[in-house]
Amino acid sequence: GAVVSQHPSWVICKSGTSVKIECRSLDFQATTMFWYRQFPKQSLMLMATSNEGSKATYEQGVEKDKFLINHASLTLSTLTVTSAHPEDSSFYICSARGHDYEQYFGPGTRLTVT
Amino acid sequence: DAKTTQPPSMDCAEGRAANLPCNHSTISGNEYVYWYRQIHSQGPQYIIHGLKNNETNEMASLIITEDRKSSTLILPHATLRDTAVYYCIVRPMNYGGATNKLIFGTGTLLAVQP
Numbered sequence: 482g483a484v485v486s487q488h489p490s491w492v493i494c495k496s497g498t499s500v501k502i503e504c505r506s507l508d509f510q511a512t513t514m515f516w517y518r519q520f521p522k523q524s525l526m527l528m529a530t531s532n533e534g535s536k537a538t539y540e541q542g543v544e545k546d547k548f549l550i551n552h553a554s555l556t557l558s559t560l561t562v563t564s565a566h567p568e569d570s571s572f573y574i575c576s577a578r579g580h581d582y583e584q585y586f587g588p589g590t591r592l593t594v595t
Numbered sequence: 596d597a598k599t600t601q602p603p604s605m606d607c608a609e610g611r612a613a614n615l616p617c618n619h620s621t622i623s624g625n626e627y628v629y630w631y632r633q634i635h636s637q638g639p640q641y642i643i644h645g646l647k648n649n650e651t652n653e654m655a656s657l658i659i660t661e662d663r664k665s666s667t668l669i670l671p672h673a674t675l676r677d678t679a680v681y682y683c684i685v686r687p688m689n690y691g692g693a694t695n696k697l698i699f700g701t702g703t704l705l706a707v708q709p
Contacts, residue, residue: 525699
């Protein structure tokens with residue numbers, strides 16, 4: 482149980498375009514989901530916390546207009562990178578909080594902006 | 596900021612026990628110690644957690660000092676598949692509260708050698 486999926490697993494896009502990444506909790510409902518970003522050889526950095534039906538809470542230094550988060554249902558949160566640029570290339574990882582209050586992680590999405 | 600200190604890297608011979616230390620000298624009474632690992636280009640994988648007692652599961656053992664200022668994760672018989680970055684994280688036990696989120700430090704890169 483407690484499986485989290487992400488789609489796509491990798492994506493290449495051109496500079497200036499927007500990219501949407503989906504995070505789904507497959508076998509449990511998650512009122513809270515988290516989005517992390519990881520650059521090569523670095524640790525995971527928490528970007529934002531999303532709660533179902535309400536606005537996401539962004540960590541300091543993360544541009545909310547750049548990284549749009551929607552958590553419209555108890556099993557789906559989406560992260561949209563708007564007007565992507567090469568410096569947005571990164572590994573994006575989501576996690577979902579289950580009823581046991583533990584965080585379960587997805588496999589990650591590799592974004593490359595050319 | 597992460598509240599833990601770990602060595603950046605360690606080596607271990609295959610088949611031997613891997614002992615990964617973590618310092619969390621500022622841990623407070625309502626914080627758990629969690630361990631996750633991340634194999635290259637994958638999402639983090641939960642290993643074990645504890646409050647003040649030693650814990651053991653099918654993956655590892657967690658030894659927490661009596662003053663709770665440090666802990667050691669023990670992989671009893673390391674294999675090549677255990678090569679990963681291991682993260683020690685302290686997390687408050689306030690369940691659904693806003694501070695109940697995993698903040699990753701730099702972790703320890705464990706390299707298991709054949």
